[in-house]
Amino acid sequence: MKKYVDDFKVIKNERLNHEYVVLTLQHPGKLPPMLPGQFVEVRVDNGPNTFLRRPISIHDIDEENNTMLLLVQEIGEGTQLMCALKEGDTCNMVYPLGNSFAMPDKPRVLLVGGGCGIAPLLFMGRRLKANGIEPQFLLGARTAEGLIALDAFKQLGTVHTTTEDGSVGTKGFVIHHPVMRTQTPDIDQIYTCGPEAMMKVVAKYAGNHNIKCQVSLENHMACGFGACLCCVAETLDGNKCTCTDGPVFDSTYLKW
Amino acid sequence: MVDLSIDLNGLDLKNPVMTASGTFGYGEEFMDFFDVSRLGGIMVKGTTLKHREGNPYPRMAETPQGMLNAVGLQNKGVHYFADTIYPRIKHYDTHLFVNVSGSTIEEYVETAEVVNALDHIPGIELNISCPNVKEGGMAFGTSCPSAVAVVEAVRKVYKKHLMVKLSPNVTNIAEIAKAVEDAGADSVSLINTLLGMAIDVKTRKPILSTITGGLSGPAVKPIAVRMVWQVAQVVNIPIVGMGGIMNANDAIEFMLAGASAIQVGTANFIDPAVTLKIIDGIEAYCKEHGFAKASDLVGAMQA
Numbered sequence: 001m002k003k004y005v006d007d008f009k010v011i012k013n014e015r016l017n018h019e020y021v022v023l024t025l026q027h028p029g030k031l032p033p034m035l036p037g038q039f040v041e042v043r044v045d046n047g048p049n050t051f052l053r054r055p056i057s058i059h060d061i062d063e064e065n066n067t068m069l070l071l072v073q074e075i076g077e078g079t080q081l082m083c084a085l086k087e088g089d090t091c092n093m094v095y096p097l098g099n100s101f102a103m104p105d106k107p108r109v110l111l112v113g114g115g116c117g118i119a120p121l122l123f124m125g126r127r128l129k130a131n132g133i134e135p136q137f138l139l140g141a142r143t144a145e146g147l148i149a150l151d152a153f154k155q156l157g158t159v160h161t162t163t164e165d166g167s168v169g170t171k172g173f174v175i176h177h178p179v180m181r182t183q184t185p186d187i188d189q190i191y192t193c194g195p196e197a198m199m200k201v202v203a204k205y206a207g208n209h210n211i212k213c214q215v216s217l218e219n220h221m222a223c224g225f226g227a228c229l230c231c232v233a234e235t236l237d238g239n240k241c242t243c244t245d246g247p248v249f250d251s252t253y254l255k256w
Numbered sequence: 257m258v259d260l261s262i263d264l265n266g267l268d269l270k271n272p273v274m275t276a277s278g279t280f281g282y283g284e285e286f287m288d289f290f291d292v293s294r295l296g297g298i299m300v301k302g303t304t305l306k307h308r309e310g311n312p313y314p315r316m317a318e319t320p321q322g323m324l325n326a327v328g329l330q331n332k333g334v335h336y337f338a339d340t341i342y343p344r345i346k347h348y349d350t351h352l353f354v355n356v357s358g359s360t361i362e363e364y365v366e367t368a369e370v371v372n373a374l375d376h377i378p379g380i381e382l383n384i385s386c387p388n389v390k391e392g393g394m395a396f397g398t399s400c401p402s403a404v405a406v407v408e409a410v411r412k413v414y415k416k417h418l419m420v421k422l423s424p425n426v427t428n429i430a431e432i433a434k435a436v437e438d439a440g441a442d443s444v445s446l447i448n449t450l451l452g453m454a455i456d457v458k459t460r461k462p463i464l465s466t467i468t469g470g471l472s473g474p475a476v477k478p479i480a481v482r483m484v485w486q487v488a489q490v491v492n493i494p495i496v497g498m499g500g501i502m503n504a505n506d507a508i509e510f511m512l513a514g515a516s517a518i519q520v521g522t523a524n525f526i527d528p529a530v531t532l533k534i535i536d537g538i539e540a541y542c543k544e545h546g547f548a549k550a551s552d553l554v555g556a557m558q559a
């Protein structure tokens with residue numbers, strides 16, 4: 001898939017809570033093709049501590065209006081500066097990068113996300129729905145306030161939630177939710193993105209029940225397009241770049 | 257019209273801008289962004305005799321205006337390069353150099369012999385300066401006798417342009433440069449990365465799996481410019497300068513200090529088409545300041 005470097009214009013910055021922002025970015029022309037699971041590399045500024053670009057998943061796209069959504073969690077200086085972008089600011093991006101979630105060959109699909117890892121699941125959910133598959137989402141957070149963008153997910157399928165403090169949904173981690181407790185799950189395929197510990201237990205559950213599972217990794221990256229070899233994950237075939245061979249991998253292919 | 261061409265000890269570069277090894281893959285990764293045939297040269301990824309998996313993840317830490325890497329020469333070996341990658345890239349209309357590394361002199365020699373047989377590779381860049389592998393690499397580049405030994409051995413079997421890449425992790429880089437010139441190098445390139453380290457204060461653990469790694473980016477530029485200038489005082493072969501070049505002014509600074517050509521490394525990660533801007537910027541500078549040839553910039557610092 002052809003890669004581009006372009007200046008997008010920020011047309012909306014919607015703050016979801018103290019940690020999360022959704023940026024709506026306008027492409028200068030016609031948005032090129034891109035797939036769910038792919039990401040962009042954002043140029044933040046040239047401050048001393050934000051020298052490299054920041055990898056961010058494509059949260060959603062609107063082909064009609066040529067806009068892209070990014071869901072950004074404030075972690076450090078780079079993401080703080082991104083969350084502070086205002087309407088009219090420009091945002092330079094290298095995109096679209098990485099592989100993508102493979103479309104399922106069977107219809108019963110569960111998408112499991114935690115933290116900013118829910119970002120690519122919305123775009124994937126939209127593609128699934130467009131292909132006649134109504135997915136289930138299982139989204140986890142520490143508290144009710146951390147469960148974000150639920151309305152957007154609800155338009156695409158059934159949404160299950162967990163919170164660590166039990167304030168909303170099932171109390172505990174995603175793995176404690178009833179959809180993942182049953183011994184006879186009605187799921188053929190799982191897609192997951194979030195903290196590594198979460199993805200590992202989800203992948204283990206999938207393995208135990210012969211469910212196919214694709215995970216999306218968040219390795220640290222310098223380039224994002226295969227030039228530096230900094231972002232490798234250990235696989236059955238040795239070290240593979242998460243930015244070109246990933247970020248999406250079959251869970252059984254990773255040496256976890 | 258400014259003449260951008262550079263005579264690199266008999267090798268005719270269309271312009272002074274090349275890409276640094278390990279930061280530009282095999283050029284293919286950049287094809288979507290620009291036509292790599294516009295470059296003066298491409299230094300392909302560090303290549304060893306045998307396949308190397310490289311170091312474990314994490315291999316990268318961002319640092320103020322720079323980054324540490326500990327890739328550790330991950331590559332599939334020179335035979336894979338010759339059989340599989342070379343046929344794909346040999347048609348590029350630019351000079352391709354293979355960056356050659358090894359753990360022993362025999363490995364350097366054997367790798368250079370394989371590359372010597374490839375018609376469309378006019379030169380090698382002998383990497384005696386990689387800080388990220390335990391054996392070999394930098395060990396050869398940090399003392400005159402070992403640098404001379406490896407350069408002399410490779411010189412015997414390698415008939416084309418032999419560029420030797422120097423380590424900045426030494427007390428006197430000019431001395432090493434002079435020694436490799438006398439051992440038969442056709443040019444020297446500098447600097448490779450500076451040995452550095454970063455600790456995550458939250459976890460109190462080193463960020464890199466190897467604890468130490470190689471620093472690159474604008475943070476190293478003043479050191480690199482100084483070293484190019486020092487080397488220019490003592491050698492008669494061309495110097496290829498690098499270390500933190502982000503734009504045309506940075507490139508010109510290296511040329512004024514004595515570099516005949518330059519390489520761009522880390523900047524490719526931030527702006528994949530930055531090298532084109534640097535080529536155009538050098539041309540614009542020459543026009544504005546009345547230099548008919550880019551080569552007139554070399555060593556033109558007003559003392």
Ligand SMILES: Cc1cc2nc3c(=O)[nH]c(=O)nc-3n(C[C@H](O)[C@H](O)[C@H](O)COP(=O)(O)OP(=O)(O)OC[C@H]3O[C@@H](n4cnc5c(N)ncnc54)[C@H](O)[C@@H]3O)c2cc1C
Nearest residue numbers: 055056057071072073076077078079116119218219220318
């Ligand atoms: C493929 C991919 C997709 C991602 N998608 C999203 C997303 O949709 N929304 C979102 O909010 N975040 C996402 N992230 C994580 C995001 O890249 C980091 O949170 C961000 O780089 C942190 O930068 P900082 O300057 O704020 O933090 P700092 O901690 O100050 O960053 C220091 C350095 O570490 C790197 N770094 C720190 N945390 C991460 C991390 N988790 N992953 C990769 N690099 C990191 C930074 O890039 C920077 O080089 C994604 C990461 C990857 C690899």
Ligand SMILES: Cc1cc2nc3c(=O)[nH]c(=O)nc-3n(C[C@H](O)[C@H](O)[C@H](O)COP(=O)(O)O)c2cc1C
Nearest residue numbers: 276277278302325383447448472473499500521522
């Ligand atoms: C990720 C990475 C990988 C590198 N790999 C190699 C290598 O294989 N061989 C080599 O001679 N230098 C290697 N280098 C060093 C660069 O070629 C260059 O000497 C150095 O980065 C300084 O230039 P810069 O500041 O423009 O990046 C690497 C640098 C980086 C950042």
Ligand code: FES
Nearest residue numbers: 224226228229243
């Ligand atoms: S981030 Fe550079 S190769 Fe993946």
